[in-house]
Amino acid sequence: MSHVRNNLAASLAANAGAAASxxxxxxxxxxxxxxxxDTTVLKGISLRIAHCSLTAIMGPSGCGKSTFIRCINRLxxxxxxxxxxGKIILDGQDIxxxxxxxxxxxxxxxxxxxxxxxFPTFSIYDNVAAGxxxxxLRKRHALDEVVEKSLRHAALWDEVKDRLERPGxxxxxxxxxxxxxxxxxxxxxxxxxxxxPCSALDPIGxxxxxxxxxxxxxxYTIIMxxxxxxxxxxxxxxxxxxxxxxxxxxxxxxxxxxxxxxPRTEAFISGRFG
Amino acid sequence: MKGIANxxxxxxxxLIAMLVMVTMLVxxxxxxxxxxxxxxxxxxxxxxxxxxxxxxxxRQSGIGNAILGSLLTLLVASLFAIxxxxxxxxxxxQCASSRLATPxxxxxxxxxxxxxxxxxxxxxxxxxxPMKSYSLMAGGVSLAMIMLPVFARTSExxxxxxxxxxxxxGLGLGLxxxxxxxxxxxxxxxxxxLTGFFLAxxxxxxxxxPLLFTVGGSNxxxxxxxxxxxxxxxxxxxxxxxxxxxYEYAKDPRPAKHAAAWGAALVLVVIILAIRxxxxxxxxxxxxxxxxx
Numbered sequence: 326m327s328h329v330r331n332n333l334a335a336s337l338a339a340n341a342g343a344a345a346s347x348x349x350x351x352x353x354x355x356x357x358x359x360x361x362x363d364t365t366v367l368k369g370i371s372l373r374i375a376h377c378s379l380t381a382i383m384g385p386s387g388c389g390k391s392t393f394i395r396c397i398n399r400l401x402x403x404x405x406x407x408x409x410x411g412k413i414i415l416d417g418q419d420i421x422x423x424x425x426x427x428x429x430x431x432x433x434x435x436x437x438x439x440x441x442x443x444f445p446t447f448s449i450y451d452n453v454a455a456g457x458x459x460x461x462l463r464k465r466h467a468l469d470e471v472v473e474k475s476l477r478h479a480a481l482w483d484e485v486k487d488r489l490e491r492p493g494x495x496x497x498x499x500x501x502x503x504x505x506x507x508x509x510x511x512x513x514x515x516x517x518x519x520x521x522p523c524s525a526l527d528p529i530g531x532x533x534x535x536x537x538x539x540x541x542x543x544x545y546t547i548i549m550x551x552x553x554x555x556x557x558x559x560x561x562x563x564x565x566x567x568x569x570x571x572x573x574x575x576x577x578x579x580x581x582x583x584x585x586x587x588p589r590t591e592a593f594i595s596g597r598f599g
Numbered sequence: 600m601k602g603i604a605n606x607x608x609x610x611x612x613x614l615i616a617m618l619v620m621v622t623m624l625v626x627x628x629x630x631x632x633x634x635x636x637x638x639x640x641x642x643x644x645x646x647x648x649x650x651x652x653x654x655x656x657x658r659q660s661g662i663g664n665a666i667l668g669s670l671l672t673l674l675v676a677s678l679f680a681i682x683x684x685x686x687x688x689x690x691x692x693q694c695a696s697s698r699l700a701t702p703x704x705x706x707x708x709x710x711x712x713x714x715x716x717x718x719x720x721x722x723x724x725x726x727x728x729p730m731k732s733y734s735l736m737a738g739g740v741s742l743a744m745i746m747l748p749v750f751a752r753t754s755e756x757x758x759x760x761x762x763x764x765x766x767x768x769g770l771g772l773g774l775x776x777x778x779x780x781x782x783x784x785x786x787x788x789x790x791x792x793l794t795g796f797f798l799a800x801x802x803x804x805x806x807x808x809p810l811l812f813t814v815g816g817s818n819x820x821x822x823x824x825x826x827x828x829x830x831x832x833x834x835x836x837x838x839x840x841x842x843x844x845x846y847e848y849a850k851d852p853r854p855a856k857h858a859a860a861w862g863a864a865l866v867l868v869v870i871i872l873a874i875r876x877x878x879x880x881x882x883x884x885x886x887x888x889x890x891x892x
Contacts, residue, residue, distance in 0.1 A: 403770055405696070432773030442764040445787040446886055456772040459782055492886075505768070512772055 359409030368570040379542040381561030390550040398434040399427040435509030441501030443493035450489040456512035479507035499530025519549040645862025668838035675739025680746040688754025711748035715808035723812040733815025741809040746799040753795025757788040797878035807842035
């Protein structure tokens with residue numbers, strides 16, 4: 326373990342050139358290169374993500390935002406012909422290490438997708454209980470507790486507490502997305518990945534999710550892909566700007582928005598492309 | 600003026616088209632209504648409690664053992680068809696790009712085209728001859744062989760209809776792929792899978808051809824003493840079957856047997872209709888619009 330840490334520290338010092346100690350940072354990505362078949366989508370992304378923060382990854386369509394966060398929970402590799410190289414260090418362990426089980430990684434890292442995808446024919450209760458149940462939790466009252474806690478965390482409990490047995494697909498789009506957040510929270514992840522969670526929602530649904538994320542970042546490390554520049558500006562602590570698979574800029578949201586270092590970032594933020 | 604003439608012509612054409620369609624509809628309905636009417640008018644007089652519960656050779660002869668035999672044969676067929684059909688359906692939907700998928704599909708399509716009587720002969724040489732006797736087992740296997748392609752393909756379609764995002768959500772929760780398939784996808788696809796299963800069951804419920812050389816027919820109840828049941832003895836015995844009873848009785852010169860054949864036919868149709876309608880009602884009730892077909 327310790328030599329892994331040493332290697333990590335050494336390579337980070339070389340790579341990021343940072344005096345950045347591991348203090349307060351949970352995730353380090355080191356020169357992530359990935360793609361599908363002959364196409365290279367990500368061209369070397371190195372990033373540090375702080376504990377209990379919200380990082381927004383923005384960029385125009387096709388820049389590799391989704392591919393990048395899907396590398397973080399090793400979901401990318403589930404697509405036929407997908408490949409990735411580089412290192413992602415989570416709490417000192419390379420999740421692409423030879424002895425790492427991707428399934429165990431995904432249990433630590435919850436994910437919410439672009440379109441709400443509650444399990445069809447599952448009730449609201451069963452959707453949230455699915456993760457804990459399949460991980461072996463069987464006792465009814467323990468499950469009840471997890472379901473209530475997760476739904477409360479996802480700010481959905483008050484709206485659905487009287488109809489937990491109704492199908493999850495019967496909820497509105499915004500409610501379905503919060504249900505998916507509750508489902509992800511129910512397995513007690515430490516990190517939450519969100520892939521454009523509001524792209525299929527109306528403004529009111531979007532606002533609810535944003536409020537929720539601001540609450541959740543107090544307890545979880547959140548990485549969110551967004552197509553929406555204003556959204557990044559409203560709720561993210563740090564913002565990453567990707568363009569054609571390269572990381573153009575990374576910094577605190579206020580810095581990136583008020584004094585971008587790269588002219589391409591400025592052009593994107595001021596709406597000249599994207 | 601011209602506009603009005605046009606409108607008239609349109610209305611007239613419409614009327615003609617309507618008439619043609621309604622006539623065709625009536626023509627199509629004639630056989631259905633006629634069959635139902637004949638079945639009901641000739642079948643109902645034959646039906647009584649004795650008819651439904653007695654053995655053929657008792658004083659008030661009945662088809663009780665044939666009803667039970669048919670249900671048992673369908674049960675055995677389901678026990679074979681469900682696991683095989685589901686596994687093949689899962690394979691085809693989850694490993695769609697595997698090298699064996701296309702040949703498997705072709706094979707299933709060929710299988711569903713095999714005439715039922717050929718299936719019966721095949722099972723005769725495969726099961727009946729080695730066992731040296733007609734049996735419930737052989738009948739069940741031959742019906743399962745007819746159910747399998749139908750059920751496997753409908754399961755495949757039902758599983759494929761579940762969006763890829765559901766699989767991703769399951770994987771994202773930290774479940775291995777096989778558990779997502781078994782515990783999430785299968786359950787999500789259950790309305791479609793159930794509908795496919797009961798359609799296949801209703802399809803084979805009325806088959807006589809595959810049973811001719813397999814179940815053998817019988818005038819008695821299957822063994823039902825606890826010790827015999829524990830040895831699964833009924834599986835190796837000949838059993839009666841509704842379609843076979845209809846076939847036998849219809850050939851018989853005696854009018855009483857003809858009446859019994861009509862009664863048995865009505866019972867068979869009612870059973871199949873009940874399977875169809877109750878599935879439909881159940882899927883609707885349990886899964887709402889998502890499951891309605």
